[in-house]
Amino acid sequence: xxxxxxxxxxxxxxxxxxxxxxxxxxxxxxxxxxxxxxxxxxxxxxxxxxxxxxxxxxxxxxxxxxxxxxxxxxxxxxxxxxxxxxxxxxxxxxxxxxxxxxxxxxxxxxxxxxxxxxxxxxxxxxxxxxxxxxxxxxxxxxxxxxxxxxxxxxxxxxxxxxxxxxxxxxxxxxxxxxxxxxxxxxxxxxxxxxxxxxxxxxxxxxxxxxxxxxxxxxxxxxxxxxxxxxxxxxxxxxxxxxxxxxxxxxxxxxxxxxxxxxxxxxxxxxxxxxxxxxxxxxxxxxxxxxxxxxxxxxxxxxxxxxxxxxxxxxxxxxxxxxxxxxxxxxxxxxxxxxxxxxxxxxxxxxxxxxxxxxxxxxxxxxxxxxxxxxxxxxxxxxxxxxxxxxxxxxxxxxxxxxxxxxxxxxxxxxxxxxxxxxxxxxxxxxxxxxxxxxxxxxxxxxxxxxxxxxxxxxxxxxxxxxxxxxxxxxxxxxxxxxxxxxxxxxxxxxxxxxxxxxxxxxxxxxxxxxxxxxxxxxxxxxxxxxxxxxxxxxxxxxxxxxxxxxxxxxxxxxxxxxxxxxxxxxxxxxxxxxxxxxxxxxxxxxxxxxxxxxxxxxxxxxxxxxxxxxxxxxxxxxxxxxxxxxxxxxxxxx
Numbered sequence: 216x217x218x219x220x221x222x223x224x225x226x227x228x229x230x231x232x233x234x235x236x237x238x239x240x241x242x243x244x245x246x247x248x249x250x251x252x253x254x255x256x257x258x259x260x261x262x263x264x265x266x267x268x269x270x271x272x273x274x275x276x277x278x279x280x281x282x283x284x285x286x287x288x289x290x291x292x293x294x295x296x297x298x299x300x301x302x303x304x305x306x307x308x309x310x311x312x313x314x315x316x317x318x319x320x321x322x323x324x325x326x327x328x329x330x331x332x333x334x335x336x337x338x339x340x341x342x343x344x345x346x347x348x349x350x351x352x353x354x355x356x357x358x359x360x361x362x363x364x365x366x367x368x369x370x371x372x373x374x375x376x377x378x379x380x381x382x383x384x385x386x387x388x389x390x391x392x393x394x395x396x397x398x399x400x401x402x403x404x405x406x407x408x409x410x411x412x413x414x415x416x417x418x419x420x421x422x423x424x425x426x427x428x429x430x431x432x433x434x435x436x437x438x439x440x441x442x443x444x445x446x447x448x449x450x451x452x453x454x455x456x457x458x459x460x461x462x463x464x465x466x467x468x469x470x471x472x473x474x475x476x477x478x479x480x481x482x483x484x485x486x487x488x489x490x491x492x493x494x495x496x497x498x499x500x501x502x503x504x505x506x507x508x509x510x511x512x513x514x515x516x517x518x519x520x521x522x523x524x525x526x527x528x529x530x531x532x533x534x535x536x537x538x539x540x541x542x543x544x545x546x547x548x549x550x551x552x553x554x555x556x557x558x559x560x561x562x563x564x565x566x567x568x569x570x571x572x573x574x575x576x577x578x579x580x581x582x583x584x585x586x587x588x589x590x591x592x593x594x595x596x597x598x599x600x601x602x603x604x605x606x607x608x609x610x611x612x613x614x615x616x617x618x619x620x621x622x623x624x625x626x627x628x629x630x631x632x633x634x635x636x637x638x639x640x641x642x643x644x645x646x647x648x649x650x651x652x653x654x655x656x657x658x659x660x661x662x663x664x665x666x667x668x669x670x671x672x673x674x675x676x677x678x679x680x681x682x683x684x685x686x687x688x689x690x691x692x693x694x695x696x697x698x699x700x701x702x703x704x705x706x707x708x709x710x711x712x713x714x715x716x717x718x719x720x721x722x723x724x725x726x727x728x729x730x731x732x733x734x735x736x737x738x739x740x741x742x743x744x745x746x747x748x749x750x751x752x753x754x755x756x757x758x759x760x761x762x763x764x765x766x767x768x769x770x771x772x773x774x775x776x777x778x779x780x781x782x783x784x785x786x787x788x789x790x791x792x793x794x795x796x797x798x799x800x801x802x803x804x805x806x807x808x809x810x811x812x813x814x815x816x817x818x819x820x821x822x823x824x825x826x827x828x829x830x831x832x833x834x835x836x837x838x839x840x841x842x843x844x845x846x847x848x849x850x851x852x853x
Contacts, residue, residue: 220434220450222383227286227429229436233315233323234282234422235308236275238268238295242409245283246276251318252293255311257304268295273407277414278326278422280405285382285426288433292320303327305334312341316350321432324425325354326418328363335364346370349439351428355421356393360700362627367392370440372428372447375622376400376420379452385424387451389444391624397423476607476672476679480580481505485547487540487570488512492584492670493553494527499649502656502674509543510536513558541573550574551673552583554685568592571606575599583608584669586687609669609679610687611698619697625704628715630663631844632703634747634774635718636738638766639726640683641801642753643784643827648718649674650833651751651840655714658837663712665702665745667720677706682737683720692740699744714844717745723752724769726762742773749776749843751836753827756787756804756812760819767820779839780823781816782832785809 231250238254241247252268270276279291296311297303308329315323323345329338342365345352356375357363366373373392376399379385386396399420406412424447431438431446438446484505486493489512496507512518524532537543544550552574555566567585574581575598581587587596587608599606633651637644645668652674655662664676671679680699681687688695703715719741750770754763767778786801787808804812809826817824823839825832 218435218446218449220431220446222427222430222450225286225430225433226288227426227433228288230286230289230322230429230432231292231318231320232282232286232289232425232429233292233294233318233320234275234279235294235296235311235315235323235325236270236278236327237272237297238270238275239279239291239293240270240273240276240405240407240409243276243280243405245287245405246279246291248291249293250290252295253314254295255307255314257307262304262306262310268293270295270407272297273410273412274326274418276407277404277412277419278324281402281419281422282324282426282429285423286429286433289426289429292318305329305331309334309337309341312338312345312352316341316345316348319348320350322425322428323350323352324422325352325365326421328354328357328366330357330361330363338364339368342368342370346440349437351432351440351443353421353425353428355417358416358418360697360704362392372424372440372443374417374421374424376415376417377622381452383427383450384452385427385447386622387444387448388622389448391622392626393622394444395420395424395447396622397421476609478673478675479504480605481549481582481673483508483547484549484551484582485509485511485543485579486551486553487543488553488555488558489516489518489523489526489536490553492668493551495645495649495668496551496670496673497523497527497532498529498646499653499674500532502649502653504675505549507534508546510534511538511540511543512536514538540570541577544574544577544579547579549580549582551670552581552585554584556585556685565591568595571595575602575604578602578604580604581606582670582673585685586610588687608687609672609681611680611690616690616694616698619694619701623701623704625701625708628703628707628746630707630712630714631749631840632715632717632745632747632776633840634742634745634750634770634776635716635753636723636742636750636766636770637719637753638722638758638763639755640721642755643782644718644720644753646827647751647753647782647833647836648716650827651716651836652676654833654837655716655840658841660713661710662714662716663706663710664716665699665706665718667718667741677710678702680741682741692736695737695740696744699741700746703745714840715745717741717747723766739773742770747774747776749840750774750778751780751782752778753782753784754816756783756808763816763820777843778822779843780825780836781820782825782827782836783809783813783816784827785829 254265254268256263294311296307352371354366354371356366365371374395375393377396378400379398388394397420401415510523518526518536519538522531523534559566587606635644635647665678666676667682669681719738722735723738787804813824825835
């Protein structure tokens with residue numbers, strides 16, 4: 216059965232629609248005729264019912280008004296299961312659907328859902344009963360894009376929000392877990408207390424589809440679920456423009472970089488300058504798929520002439536740090552160019568441009584920490600192209616970002632996610648991430664990883680999300696979480712790792728909310744986008760105990776995952792103020808000091824505490840991760 220509907224000639228007359236929500240406020244003229252209503256409440260472990268379904272929240276009233284605007288002839292059944300909190304016990308959700316099925320309604324609207332896997336099978340069984348009685352269930356997808364139920368069930372019409380205009384317009388994608396996209400951007404609806412509100416989200420996209428199906432049911436009263444899907448497909452909009460909501464502007468780089476960066480393109484690399492970010496390339500050389508053949512650094516820093524390993528306190532690597540930049544280009548095919556903005560300021564030269572130009576003249580590709588998408592570098596990028604050379608700097612491209620706002624079918628992340636967070640900047644969080652990556656790979660695990668350092672991809676990480684110092688990201692922070700959620704799903708679907716590693720920059724919560732430069736919104740957005748199951752918290756030896764405790768509580772509250780251990784650097788931070796600036800200088804602690812501090816932290820917080828750079832500490836972190844997830848899976852592997 217595939218028929219075209221003229222929705223303008225239909226009003227949904229005689230179609231019974233059950234709205235399981237926060238009730239309905241009948242003070243609105245449009246909503247005065249409710250055929251039947253009921254209220255479910257939870258008390259002392261029991262589900263109780265009453266006849267009072269008046270809406271005190273507004274959510275259910277909004278949903279009802281959207282349905283009535285599309286299908287004014289429908290008969291509404293108001294089923295109240297929550298109030299202002301919009302939170303409900305799972306038992307009530309199950310009982311409310313059973314009640315609606317017993318009323319022999321035509322459609323059940325659920326502008327809600329659950330991500331709780333434990334209730335999934337019971338909920339699915341109830342939905343199957345509805346399907347057998349030809350009752351259509353319409354459910355909203357979770358606003359974050361998480362797999363939610365019942366929207367993801369094959370016998371339920373799942374709906375997500377989109378920027379769609381037109382009274383009867385919607386998008387239908389047969390075979391997708393969430394098959395319908397309906398108007399979900401800002402719209403005016405009726406609200407509790409006789410008021411009106413402006414709302415947005417999947418909750419308010421679902422009733423648009425419920426209204427459409429009510430019109431279809433009026434035209435084809437005996438249509439079953441499969442036939443309803445056929446009619447939805449035939450009558451769906453052929454073209455629906457998905458765009459970024461107003462006010463959310465995205466920078467378009469002057470030059471598009473490759474859609475993906477492959478570190479295997481590098482065989483022999485030269486490094487300049489030898490700053491702390493480059494130190495990690497030397498410390499974790501086993502993670503690189505290329506050889507480092509030369510290192511240069513300004514003479515004034517004191518590294519020149521020394522072995523690159525000994526200069527940072529690791530065994531010799533047989534590479535002498537050179538004073539002349541061009542000397543290191545002779546054997547390399549790629550220049551890895553670090554942060555040179557401070558050098559430019561000191562020398563009053565454009566070191567970024569000069570370095571790239573010299574590399575191109577020597578027929579080298581360039582991986583730059585600083586953005587190369589600048590007007591004054593346009594000629595160099597064209598020059599490199601003519602020589603079949605590439606110039607790359609980590610960034611998030613417009614096309615890649617737009618994909619996160621489009622419909623996609625990647626399932627929810629179904630492997631353990633370990634997060635590395637800290638109490639401040641300059642602690643060694645990236646060192647922790649690299650140490651975990653190295654050791655987990657050696658243990659035989661396939662690791663998926665999102666890094667926030669500019670050079671994350673050089674170590675084989677799947678995604679670089681460069682935040683922190685000199686971040687090129689210039690799109691709204693509201694889009695950070697959905698972008699990261701999309702990339703997490705994409706990596707898991709394509710790579711099928713055993714676990715995911717993620718780690719943020721800077722601190723996790725503000726130390727002083729009155730200090731304007733001390734906000735941590737990007738870290739909080741990173742937590743929400745990556746949703747770790749367990750965390751490692753990096754702390755300083757001088758951190759206030761209450762601040763550490765507050766950070767631990769925040770991680771638990773936002774990620775819902777525990778802090779498995781604290782990790783501390785072997786350096787003690789000395790913070791001092793001079794000439795109106797705050798300066799941080801690290802001091803190497805003695806073994807006795809480190810041992811004493813670790814013991815104090817472990818005793819106070821009653822969780823394992825390790826030293827970041829010690830082999831013993833790194834292995835202990837790995838063992839804790841494996842043990843935790845093995846216990847979680849009742850003896851299974853990570």
